[in-house]
Amino acid sequence: xxxxxxxxxxxxxxxxxxxxxxxxxxxxxxxxxxxxxxxxxxxxxxxxxxxxxxxxxxxxxxxxxxxxxxxxxxxxxxxxxxxxxxxxxxxxxxxxxxxxxxxxxxx
Amino acid sequence: xxxxxxxxxxxxxxxxxxxxxxxxxxxxxxxxxxxxxxxxxxxxxxxxxxxxxxxxxxxxxxxxxxxxxxxxxxxxxxxxxxxxxxxxxxxxxxxxxxxxxxxxxxxxxxxxxxxxxxxxxxxxxxxxxxxxxxxxxxxxxxx
Numbered sequence: 001x002x003x004x005x006x007x008x009x010x011x012x013x014x015x016x017x018x019x020x021x022x023x024x025x026x027x028x029x030x031x032x033x034x035x036x037x038x039x040x041x042x043x044x045x046x047x048x049x050x051x052x053x054x055x056x057x058x059x060x061x062x063x064x065x066x067x068x069x070x071x072x073x074x075x076x077x078x079x080x081x082x083x084x085x086x087x088x089x090x091x092x093x094x095x096x097x098x099x100x101x102x103x104x105x106x107x
Numbered sequence: 108x109x110x111x112x113x114x115x116x117x118x119x120x121x122x123x124x125x126x127x128x129x130x131x132x133x134x135x136x137x138x139x140x141x142x143x144x145x146x147x148x149x150x151x152x153x154x155x156x157x158x159x160x161x162x163x164x165x166x167x168x169x170x171x172x173x174x175x176x177x178x179x180x181x182x183x184x185x186x187x188x189x190x191x192x193x194x195x196x197x198x199x200x201x202x203x204x205x206x207x208x209x210x211x212x213x214x215x216x217x218x219x220x221x222x223x224x225x226x227x228x229x230x231x232x233x234x235x236x237x238x239x240x241x242x243x244x245x246x247x248x249x250x
Contacts, residue, residue, distance in 0.1 A: 002124055023120070024120040056153060057222075058156065061219060088149065092227065095219075
């Protein structure tokens with residue numbers, strides 16, 4: 001498996017730290033982690049993408065699905081410090097402005 | 108223009124990672140700049156992903172053939188599969204339809220791969236060859 005996912009629970013905020021490569025093979029794991037956590041009794045979910053070495057459109061689609069699910073449940077959904085490959089695929093997908101992107105946990 | 112490499116692989120998503128590594132190494136040897144390499148690897152990965160998802164509907168035993176050719180002006184990839192053919196006009200279909208969610212406008216995830224392919228490669232062609240194989244031709248300028 002070329003992806004590692006770690007969940008950090010802090011009060012009503014959950015952070016999902018992702019490292020490795022997110023593609024058609026690995027994105028179902030990320031999807032499950034995000035949707036499982038969005039469904040919990042939380043107010044905010046942050047996806048830490050600083051250690052992602054590669055992401056394709058299936059990873060972006062997974063993030064969109066997470067955002068949509070969070071918005072439906074009136075929860076905050078943020079991307080934390082996306083790595084250069086993540087920014088690249090968001091830019092090529094014309095989706096940079098769709099997500100709330102923060103550079104630190106405090107934002 | 109000559110074929111620099113040809114690789115035939117099964118339509119298993121786990122194979123996308125080694126294919127990306129192969130293409131990345133090939134482009135490094137050909138002295139493409141780092142940023143261009145990452146864009147091409149992404150665009151080609153999207154094309155392979157489309158073959159797996161749409162031509163083979165996730166079936167992992169289909170065959171995909173990837174050829175790379177480096178000419179003086181163009182870098183060309185030809186991707187062939189024996190899966191289900193897309194509609195003839197799929198390259199020109201409207202993509203990126205949006206959905207409204209509160210104050211946000213979200214693009215539907217469907218079709219993102221094709222958006223990326225068309226932004227990475229200057230020329231994208233599709234045809235079905237005489238053996239019934241889907242052929243996607245992707246070209247980008249060397250410079």
